Amino acid sequence: MFFTYLRRELRRRRRAALVVASGLALGIALVIVVDAVSSGMGRAQARVLESLYGLGTDMTVTKAPEPSAEGEEDDRRPRFRFDAQGGEDGGEGEDGEKQSSDRVMVQGFQTLDAATVTEVGEADGVAAAAGGLSLEVVTVDGEFTPGRFQQPEGGGRPGGGAAGEVRGGGADFSVDGFSVHGTDVTRPALGPLTSSEITDGRGFEETETSAKVAVVDSAYAKEQELGTGDTVTVGGTGFEIVGLATASSGDAAADVYLPLAQAQALAGAKGEITTVYVQADDAQQLDAVRSAVLEAVPDATVTTSEDLADTVSGSLSTASGLAVTVGRWLSVVVLTAAFLVAGLLTSSAVSRRVREFGTLKALGWRSRRVTGQVVGEAVVTGLLGGALGIALGAAGAWAITAFGPSLSAQLGGAGGSGASGGPGGVMGAGPAGVMGGGMRQAASRSLDVALTAPVSLSVIALAVGLAVAGGLVAGAFGGWRASRLRPADALARVA
Amino acid sequence: MYELTGVTRRHTRGKDVVDALAGVDLTIADGDRLVVQGPTGGGKSTLLQMLGGLDRPTSGSVLLDGVDLAGLSEARLTGIRGEKIGFVFQSFNLIPTLTAQENVETALVPLGVKPRERRERAAEALASVGLGERLGHVPGELSGGQQQRVAIARALVKQPRVLLADEPTGNLDEATRDEIMDVLETRCEEHGLTFVMVTHDSHLARRAPRLVTLREGVLVPS
Numbered sequence: 093m094f095f096t097y098l099r100r101e102l103r104r105r106r107r108a109a110l111v112v113a114s115g116l117a118l119g120i121a122l123v124i125v126v127d128a129v130s131s132g133m134g135r136a137q138a139r140v141l142e143s144l145y146g147l148g149t150d151m152t153v154t155k156a157p158e159p160s161a162e163g164e165e166d167d168r169r170p171r172f173r174f175d176a177q178g179g180e181d182g183g184e185g186e187d188g189e190k191q192s193s194d195r196v197m198v199q200g201f202q203t204l205d206a207a208t209v210t211e212v213g214e215a216d217g218v219a220a221a222a223g224g225l226s227l228e229v230v231t232v233d234g235e236f237t238p239g240r241f242q243q244p245e246g247g248g249r250p251g252g253g254a255a256g257e258v259r260g261g262g263a264d265f266s267v268d269g270f271s272v273h274g275t276d277v278t279r280p281a282l283g284p285l286t287s288s289e290i291t292d293g294r295g296f297e298e299t300e301t302s303a304k305v306a307v308v309d310s311a312y313a314k315e316q317e318l319g320t321g322d323t324v325t326v327g328g329t330g331f332e333i334v335g336l337a338t339a340s341s342g343d344a345a346a347d348v349y350l351p352l353a354q355a356q357a358l359a360g361a362k363g364e365i366t367t368v369y370v371q372a373d374d375a376q377q378l379d380a381v382r383s384a385v386l387e388a389v390p391d392a393t394v395t396t397s398e399d400l401a402d403t404v405s406g407s408l409s410t411a412s413g414l415a416v417t418v419g420r421w422l423s424v425v426v427l428t429a430a431f432l433v434a435g436l437l438t439s440s441a442v443s444r445r446v447r448e449f450g451t452l453k454a455l456g457w458r459s460r461r462v463t464g465q466v467v468g469e470a471v472v473t474g475l476l477g478g479a480l481g482i483a484l485g486a487a488g489a490w491a492i493t494a495f496g497p498s499l500s501a502q503l504g505g506a507g508g509s510g511a512s513g514g515p516g517g518v519m520g521a522g523p524a525g526v527m528g529g530g531m532r533q534a535a536s537r538s539l540d541v542a543l544t545a546p547v548s549l550s551v552i553a554l555a556v557g558l559a560v561a562g563g564l565v566a567g568a569f570g571g572w573r574a575s576r577l578r579p580a581d582a583l584a585r586v587a
Numbered sequence: 588m589y590e591l592t593g594v595t596r597r598h599t600r601g602k603d604v605v606d607a608l609a610g611v612d613l614t615i616a617d618g619d620r621l622v623v624q625g626p627t628g629g630g631k632s633t634l635l636q637m638l639g640g641l642d643r644p645t646s647g648s649v650l651l652d653g654v655d656l657a658g659l660s661e662a663r664l665t666g667i668r669g670e671k672i673g674f675v676f677q678s679f680n681l682i683p684t685l686t687a688q689e690n691v692e693t694a695l696v697p698l699g700v701k702p703r704e705r706r707e708r709a710a711e712a713l714a715s716v717g718l719g720e721r722l723g724h725v726p727g728e729l730s731g732g733q734q735q736r737v738a739i740a741r742a743l744v745k746q747p748r749v750l751l752a753d754e755p756t757g758n759l760d761e762a763t764r765d766e767i768m769d770v771l772e773t774r775c776e777e778h779g780l781t782f783v784m785v786t787h788d789s790h791l792a793r794r795a796p797r798l799v800t801l802r803e804g805v806l807v808p809s
């Protein structure tokens with residue numbers, strides 16, 4: 093009787109039931125989509141972190157930034173020297189010679205002693221540690237035309253000479269760059285290369301500590317038309333490409349990976365590293381490990397994946413975070429409104445059935461049974477809304493995943509925290525001799541990660557819970573009205 | 588067996604005080620057939636509510652088989668209504684979404700009768716009021732007279748001690764009225780029911796074996 097009565101009643105009032113269910117469905121769909129987007133953001137963040145660090149890396153150790161002593165700094169800054177006499181000697185005279193110069197620089201100019209790896213490795217809670225050296229290679233290609241002595245009436249190149257004596261002269265250079273990562277080939281499980289997959293050829297052998305071999309990021313290889321077996325030239329030295337690596341998400345950590353010793357030699361940084369990659373025994377105890385590492389290496393900066401997550405989410409959250417916050421509030425508002433509307437509609441439906449319920453009470457139906465009927469109708473309506481909402485929410489989440497925008501994560505930029513920098517993009521320095529001090533900052537990079545919106549089982553459970561709750565709220569409104577009806581209302585002339 | 592003593596039902600709304608019943612004394616023996624008449628607002632429906640345990644008197648006592656309905660809890664009262672008392676209303680009061688059979692079944696729900704037996708008894712009850720062919724029809728598909736027959740079947744299916752009817756023919760034409768009265772009278776006689784009916788209809792009042800008149804909440808000799 094309960095279900096027959098319930099079913100008939102809902103069919104009779106399907107309009108109102110649909111309004112109630114739709115309201116709930118809207119709220120529930122919003123909850124699902126918002127949850128899916130926020131967990132999608134979490135995933136995007138994890139993928140960004142993964143692509144920066146590599147799998148299994150819990151924290152990095154870099155040199156703490158120190159106030160720069162000018163003299164020291166100058167040594168480290170790259171200086172491009174071109175042969176300015178070329179034009180005069182050459183006899184042909186008119187044009188400058190094409191010249192090219194590679195400068196290999198340590199990224200961020202801050203290094204740690206390679207012994208740090210051992211020190212860090214011995215700290216409490218550290219499972220494994222590996223060193224890495226991030227380099228930046230800047231290539232300057234171009235012509236340099238020296239100024240020439242000119243007759244007063246002779247045309248010269250504009251902008252070059254001074255006071256009519258020597259005229260013309262100038263430079264036309266293009267600056268290009270790529271990033272190199274010196275990898276500890278003896279520890280293949282740690283470091284940025286672990287976030288890439290070898291898609292062609294092979295990775296480093298553990299014995300190739302000083303081999304002239306390279307693994308090249310597939311995107312960079314494509315751009316430079318390089319392949320396995322080719323030779324890539326870094327700082328004037330050729331390396332045989334043994335494999336291509338494809339970043340599993342976002343950008344690769346470096347364009348070219350070399351054995352650590354080779355990278356150190358190129359940069360003139362023997363026994364130096366930029367980063368120690370640390371794997372902790374327990375990823376939940378990172379703070380304790382951080383303290384232990386700082387004790388062992390006092391002048392280091394320790395960056396955990398959580399720290400990094402903060403910088404990543406900082407930029408990720410600007411757009412989508414706003415959407416999630418607004419979405420959360422919106423779903424609360426919509427749900428509240430839906431609950432209220434459901435309650436009022438149910439209550440008013442009971443008002444229109446005063447005589448019906450009065451009659452049932454007159455027939456001997458307990459108040460509880462009548463109330464239960466009302467609550468049952470409301471809960472079923474709520475569940476209907478829940479089903480509708482889950483379908484709607486899942487469709488929405490699917491649409492976001494399918495056509496969704498990609499998120500742009502800005503990384504690094506924070507002074508000295510080389511870890512978060514990773515290899516930077518091409519420097520925007522002019523063709524002047526000395527690079528600007530801007531290099532002190534870890535180059536910031538932006539990663540594009542596609543936003544997904546995974547619907548979790550727990551949010552489905554939440555949706556069902558909300559649907560039942562909505563039904564109970566509506567049922568409470570209506571049931572309260574129904575429970576207060578008197579059996580004498582059966583005799584009421586007008587219902 | 589009803590024994591009413593000094594039954595008063597007072598309605599208070601703000602300063603307005605209305606005594607729907609003002610000290611009614613009345614005894615109704617088992618198997619009695621009583622017709623209550625009187626002008627509108629006289630308190631007829633209120634008296635029926637007292638008899639049926641739908642409402643309680645402000646003062647006085649309503650004894651049904653020695654039990655004072657005025658002093659019972661709502662739960663006990665509900666139990667007595669479900670078991671002993673059948674109601675027939677002027678406007679039928681059928682559940683519009685339920686079929687004739689299901690409407691009759693609603694009277695057996697509070698008694699905890701199993702669904703199968705419920706269906707059988709409902710079908711029998713409907714057959715006994717001449718609606719054996721209309722089990723699956725909803726009230727909207729039935730005429731007024733047929734709806735009232737369904738209501739009578741619903742009132743009688745549980746085999747109550749008392750049948751209370753508030754203007755059962757008030758919404759029906761004369762021919763249908765006589766049909767319904769026929770059904771009611773034969774059913775009551777068959778089961779030896781105590782039957783109390785309220786009516787405005789002087790024709791029915793004249794036919795009544797026992798007639799009382801309520802005016803302004805007081806029983807007056809008719």
Ligand SMILES: Nc1ncnc2c1ncn2[C@@H]1O[C@H](COP(=O)(O)OP(=O)(O)OP(=O)(O)O)[C@@H](O)[C@H]1O
Pocket residue numbers: 598599600605606607625626627628629630631632633634
């Ligand atoms: N809930 C109530 N609140 C206030 N007054 C009420 C209420 N119920 C009944 N009354 C009043 O009690 C008096 C008796 O009402 P009752 O319904 O018993 O009359 P009745 O004889 O059945 O009239 P009718 O022939 O029109 O059905 C009326 O004056 C009515 O206005």
Ligand SMILES: [Mg+2]
Pocket residue numbers: 631632633753
């Ligand atoms: Mg009345």
